[in-house]
Amino acid sequence: MEKQTGKKERIKSIDKALDLLEFLSVNEQETGITEISKKLHMGLSTVHRIITTLKSRGYVIQNQQTTKYRLGIKLFALGCAVQSTKRLVEITKPYLRQLSQVTNETANLAILEGKEVIYLDTIESPEILRTEIMAGTRTPAHCTALGKVLLAFISDGEFESLYKNDEPLTSLTSNSIASLEELKKHLKKVKEQGYALDREEYKIGINCIGVPIFGRNEAIAAISITGPASRFTLDKMEKVKDELITISKKISNQF
Amino acid sequence: MEKQTGKKERIKSIDKALDLLEFLSVNEQETGITEISKKLHMGLSTVHRIITTLKSRGYVIQNQQTTKYRLGIKLFALGCAVQSTKRLVEITKPYLRQLSQVTNETANLAILEGKEVIYLDTIESPEILRTEIMAGTRTPAHCTALGKVLLAFISDGEFESLYKNDEPLTSLTSNSIASLEELKKHLKKVKEQGYALDREEYKIGINCIGVPIFGRNEAIAAISITGPASRFTLDKMEKVKDELITISKKISNQF
DNA sequence: AAGAGGTTTCCGTAATATGGAAAAACAAAC
């Protein structure tokens, strides 16, 4: 819940509505008005009015049994209309298909949002044993090749403001990078190499190699090949590295 | 831009913000403040304030060159958090995979939104010649098997309010259903059969068969198999029909 | 330099969003 301050010419009640939607978006459970009111420090009536407005337009749904609320389909529809992600998916799709075919593994596209990556698209391996991840999934950036490659190319200032010294890093597995110092050092190397590996850092049994997609002089997305560690070995990843970097350049030339 | 009226306990400025977001979502091009102001009948300052609020939180992006605006990534992130679509995709995914494998064609999942279907998920055929459609794509419901099967199970009242007598139907191809009378008759048959066909109605050269997914005593989504008309013939569709209906029931039992 | 068109800022005030209190609704316990 990062509320932007400073600038005039903003509308408080809209900020509140967005706070509420964001709160619901990180809540796995349906939520009641009283809890929202407490968590967001808004009056019951205010919450009720906001939620009535959102509900009437399909942005929030109320469960008739529990009387609690969750996000509604309208947000999904709006989300699908976001041109930048649409364009990313459209342009990268043929390349993801190619990569998946050549490697017989799963190919992914993701973007960086805060300290997380969001998966935008995936082309699954036809193998029975394959990695599967749903578009829209969020994972901590520092635990994935995709995320590491994106973090490697953000500015120092941006990195500092995302990763504060006093906040510990999440570890998804015992292989995940666990300290800020280690992460910085690692990202420096990633930046030089132009690709990142994830060796069972995101999930035990899964390896991944990722490369950035550049646009407007920054890394705007990343693509990866990912597979079971038993089959997609370091050897295999090294073999596929150059192909990935080549395709990364081709895609980047389109932005 | 359907603005809900009647109920008290709603907040006008939030309605305005949602109007604006929805307006941008149907606009393929970036849009300026002046045009938004004209189209939505809001003052320039009002538009500016709304858009400044949205921009500061990533819901809208301004192109620095053109100074115009389009939807931002934050909406995509919120859209991905919508539990109902997440759950639909999660539950149907294994079945879509199975269907795609068995038929060697592309399998899709979609929902009804107004008079359109929105594609939620797709498992592509491995064939070189295959149908491809991106999650998030919207198409007129009456031109697709998915849409027809969903329309067949809405209430008469709902149908009447969606499809007014004075508004002509869109035709995507010369095979598309072109009149309301024809559509009603067709949907009646679809409802009895429990499945719908699309024989080059959505796009010349593409056939499709779809079935509904039920939940809470209504059709909440639909799944389909779709392929090139040259290969995915009426014969093939008839062959796959029973499998689709069986799987539709299995999925429906999970809601 | 002037003009046109669009975005951004400013400001007084009318409109509306606010929150507290009460009413209504609901579920659980007795």
Place this chain on the structure above:
DNA sequence: GTTTGTTTTTCCATATTACGGAAACCTCTT
């Protein structure tokens, strides 16, 4: 069935803020 506790919904006076018109600023074209 009654009571109690909790949550959602409604109401209302007023403080707050969202509004729109006008001006300033910016960019592009002639």
